[in-house]
Amino acid sequence: MSNTNRQVKLARRPAPGPLTRDVFTIEDGPIPEPGPGQFRVKIEYVSLDPAMRGWVNEGRSYIEPVPVGAVMRGYAAGYVEVSNHPEFKPGDAVQGLFGVQQYAVSDGKRVVKVDTNLAPLQRWVGGLGMPGWTAYFGLLEVGQPKPGETVVVSAAAGAVGSIVAQIAKLKGCRAVGIAGGPEKCRYLLDELGLDAAVDYKAGKLAADLKAACPHGIDVYFENVGGEILDTVLPLMNTFGRIPLCGLISAYNATTPPPGPRNLRCVLTQRLKIQGLIVFDWADRIDEAIHDLGQWYSEGKLKIREDVREGGLDAFPDVLNLLYTGGNHGKLVLKV
Ligand SMILES: NC(=O)c1ccc[n+]([C@@H]2O[C@H](COP(=O)([O-])OP(=O)(O)OC[C@H]3O[C@@H](n4cnc5c(N)ncnc54)[C@H](OP(=O)(O)O)[C@@H]3O)[C@@H](O)[C@H]2O)c1
Structure with a gap:
């Protein structure tokens, strides 16, 4: 087991066109320790989303651009390892905007606890996420x-x-x-x-x-x-x-x-x-989770992921599959 936190960081603003590997750096830093009211997540799956191409651009959008030098923004799913948060305990499966990295510290805001008895963890950054x-x-x-x-x-x-x-x-x-x-x-x-x-x-x-x-x-x-x-x-x-x-x-x-x-x-x-x-519906996510989960458990909703290996080093290349149709279902990177 590694005792470092591998992270994908934005190295510079990209030129228009497909993202190239040199837009990102892949660095090994210390595993973060949660402070009061926080917990640490060990990330298992990172979600690759078309919006990531826009998040690295300068300019007005619905969200601030990822700052140069910062960990790349991304949805991810994993398990709580250490917790100082009353509502999250070690072993909880969670999903949130944890970033493209192996470990994240969170205060629990906008983090969803997910039910891995209903569906495997990666599905919670896909059709149920x-x-x-x-x-x-x-x-x-x-x-x-x-x-x-x-x-x-x-x-x-x-x-x-x-x-x-x-x-x-x-x-x-x-x-x-x-x-x-x-x-x-x-x-x-x-x-x-x-x-x-x-x-x-x-x-x-x-x-x-x-x-x-x-x-x-x-x-x-x-x-x-x-x-x-x-x-x-x-x-x-x-x-x-x-x-x-x-x-x-x-x-x-x-x-x-x-x-x-x-x-x-x-x-x-x-x-x-x-x-x-x-x-826009951040305060109503429970409704979607409830209905999607019910349809899924009744066999009325089919969901597939395209899970890619290669770890975080493969992030830039795998992300680009989205823009050429190379993915078959929700594109996910196994960390
Ligand atoms: N507004 C929001 O809050 C929000 C949230 C999530 C996603 N989105 C948007 O929803 C869309 C789908 O995202 P997703 O995560 O579900 O990705 P996805 O559909 O799983 O993957 C992207 C797909 O887009 C198609 N595509 C790529 N380039 C294309 C082109 N030039 N012409 C036609 N089709 C093309 C490809 O399918 P084919 O092989 O069929 O071409 C590719 O597989 C994206 O536009 C994304 O930005 C918006």
């Missing part, structure tokens, strides 16, 4: 799906998208997923039981999406942006809703991405587009 909460509130609160409506979701085979699509089914909607490649589309149909799957890499997105949505689209859960958004807009029904959760197609752009060409549809079809950040 932040991506699941995003799907839950983004679809139900912003998308407001009604039974019988058609819900389309992009990046549908991924962490957020796969949960959105399944909740849409649970709420009595026609669920259509857009994903890249035949394997991911087969997963949507055969494993998740969606009504239709559209492979945007097959070269005929507009025709395939139209065929998959014979009654138009009422809710489009947006994870990607760019060409896919432009293709969806003309198919939206009057008074349709677009929860705008992510725009991953532009995260590594080296030139400003072109604006939507079909914005006129927002006017003519009276569409509502609303951005969302999961933190």
